Amino acid sequence: MPERENTVQEILSTIRGTPKRVTVAKRTVAEVLVNASGHLTVDAITSAVQQRQPDVSPSTVYRILEEFEELKIVVHAHLGQPAAVYHLAGAVHGHLTCETCKQTFEIPAVHFDALSKDLQKTFGFQLDRHHVALSGTCAACQVGRRKKRGASHS
Amino acid sequence: MPERENTVQEILSTIRGTPKRVTVAKRTVAEVLVNASGHLTVDAITSAVQQRQPDVSPSTVYRILEEFEELKIVVHAHLGQPAAVYHLAGAVHGHLTCETCKQTFEIPAVHFDALSKDLQKTFGFQLDRHHVALSGTCAACQVGRRKKRGASHS
DNA sequence: TTAGATGCAAAGACTTTGCGCACTT
DNA sequence: AAGTGCGCAAAGTCTTTGCATCTAA
DSSP states (O other), X not given: OOSOSOOHHHHHHXXXXXXXXXXXXXXHHHHHHHXXXXXXXXXXXXXXXXXXXXXXXXXXXXXXXHHXXXXXXEEEEBOSSSSOEEEETTOOOEEEEETTTOOEEEEOGGGGHHHHHHHHHHHOOEEOSSSBOXXXXXXXXXXXXXXXXXXXXX | OOSOSOOHHHHHHHHHTSSOOOOHHHXXXXXXXXXXXXXXXXXXXXXXXXXXXXXXXXXXXXXXXXXHHHTTXXXXXXXXXXXXXXXXXXXXXXXXXXXXXXXXXXXXXXXXHHHHHHHHHHHOOEEOSSSBOEEEEOHHHHHTOOOOTTSOOO
16 A cells, blocks of 8 residues: 655656646655645745755745645645645545634544535535535533633634 | 514614623624625625714724624624625524635525534534535536636635 | 746735724713 | 723734746756
8 A cells, every 4th residue: 555645756746747847945845745744834834844945935835835736736724723724635634623722623524425415416516525624612622611702713 | 573683772782781882883883784685894894884984994893893703793704715704693504615716605504414413423523504614616616617727726 | 048936025915903092981 | 080992003914926036947
């Protein structure tokens, strides 16, 4: 079994199949994404890239991620925080975000199957399981349900 | 049967039950919300308010909406666009947003019942049906499924 | 060589905050 | 009178864009 759906090499050869070019910045972003554990903000990706290549600017990272998204290398998601997060396109799953503690949980995409079928049948709407996190309250925050001012405003 | 769940008077008396004060700006925001048809951005609310009270500033509208939210008078939602939208707390429903054409559709909350039960049972997570729109592709955009560059990036 | 890529700075969109005056109660 | 609310301007966060320069192919 393959260890990963996407290796740095696979990413780079995807780029080579287009008029786009392989650069140091792109290679480094690819490495960061492949080695990353979870969901990374642009800020986090930029910091990681700059550890290896200090002169790569945030705007370049934005541009590279945009390109990677067009090439279906990565996807981004909105997890209840202002900044979007990115991860490799292979790892598609659902997300739950707690409105109170802001934590995000990954859940298997299978939980969306019934809803997905329903929405398709009823509205002709094709659900995207990973693009936005479902919002709500996590188990821990339901227990400690005291009112806290200013703790939640997504 | 009552025509609306919330009238301007009800909103104002909610405020009077607190140390907060009733002001012209708050009354006008309340009127705009009660008379509004759908989901309004802060910008739209501000414009509507300024038609009646030209000197009300956007920052005041932000502050009023924040207060109204604490008092459970309104809720806001994120519908796949950068700016949040607000509506009266009574009208809770689900949202679908098309990633391609950016249109938003309201759907009855009942469509979330099964998923909601599942998430509660499996993860102890209590779903908030209205706070974020489900993302995906609407019927019309599934049909006209040609690739368009730069048309979608939520 | 030449079209694509980058760094830097500036601009943009949305939202929050500080401050002193005005208004509600 | 006392404390809340407001307008204005500035700051903050996240993201995009313009432009001159540099680089991959």
